[in-house]
Amino acid sequence: MPMYSAKPNARHDDVPRLGILVTNLGTPDAPTTPALRRYLAEFLGDPRVVEINRPLWWLLLHGVILRTRPRKSAAAYREVWEEGGSPLLTIGQKQVAGIKERLAKKLKGPFSIELAMRYGNPSIRDGLRKLREEGAERILVLPLYPQYSATTVGSTYDAVFDELKQWRFIPELRLIGQYADDPGYIESLANTIREHWDQHGKAEKMLMSFHGMPRRYLLNGDFYHCQCQKTARLVAEHLGMADDEWQVTFQSLFGREVWLQPYTDETVEALAKSGMKKLDVICPGFSADCLETLEEIEGENAEIFEEHGGESLRYIRALNDRDDHLDMLTNLVLDHVKGWPEASNKIKRSRRDPEATRERAAAMGCEY
Secondary structure, rough: OOEEEEOOOOOOOOOEEEEEEEEEEOHHHHHHHHHHHHHHHHHHHHOOOOOOOHHHHHHHHHHHHHHHHHHHHHHHHHHOOOEEEEEHHHHHHHHHHHHHHHOOOOOOOOEEEEEEEEOOEEEHHHHHHHHHHOOOEEEEEEEEOOOOOOHHHHHHHHHHHHHHEEEEOOEEEEOOOOOOOOOHHHHHHHHHHHHHHHHHHHHHHHEEEEEEOOOOHHHOOOOOHHHHHHHHHHHHHOOOOOOOHEEEEOOOOOOOOEEEEEEEEHHHHHHHHHOOOOEEEOOOOOOOOHHHHHHHHHHHHHHHHOOOOOOOEEEEEOOOOOOOHHHHHHHHHHOOOOOOOOHHOOOOOOOOOOHHHHHHHHOOOOOO
């Protein structure tokens, strides 16, 4: 068996193309306990996500966590599950379709685009192999995380590299690391907030809730916290908000370790107890709605707010497949593929005449 894999049924008259791999965190295959156990084992087993002693963590994960958490997580997923799968998957499919439609009008050469998940399906391995089968000789990876973290973007890169190092022909590769301060991204966030205010009025305060991570990761050099703060500041400035009208918080903490603070749930409770009646919450770090936004913010935190004296916590939906969001992501792709032949007719490098190539190969005795 060969040590390295190659494109099956490769031919000399294959037309090289650009491949785009759009990725997000992941989704279980179904809202069931067994599916969640598989998903959480992969997710929580990633050393990029949980940075502690591996043998100790393996015992804790498989001996305790995976015996109890999957059932609870499955129940939560059932609350948000759609006919086509989890919201992260169905929205991701719409996002990829929208980007593909826009790129078809702007790119000058052939391209393929695939959706992949870091954990679960469709996997990064399968996405890359589909691009290879379709003839991609140049690949751009777009993780849908506006802010870089080793736990998300870094882990995505790990999965890409782990797959590509098994290939005989490794394509040209470009990676998008973050777009926390991209003007189009900031404008899209501001637009969705304005639309919410136009429809529902302005609350007394707005929380910008980002996914949390252990504070230790920040102290060890992860810039995620800084990029979250920058995104929030730029959105507030764009909207002309006073400093006391908005606040950054962090959600979804796991375990007993100190995470980035202030915590979203504790802040929501404190604001309700202070007498606040209406609170807006947006999650700028989530490119698509998922369990953490729909169940945790729109569900759990809304209940916390009301239980402690508040009247209405209004969750502002993620950018999802909004036109301005898809326009921004398309422009991000176009910025990063500059210099590749599919981006401009003026670039002749790596362009092949399939018929002429096949004829030359045949003259040398090759039948394919």
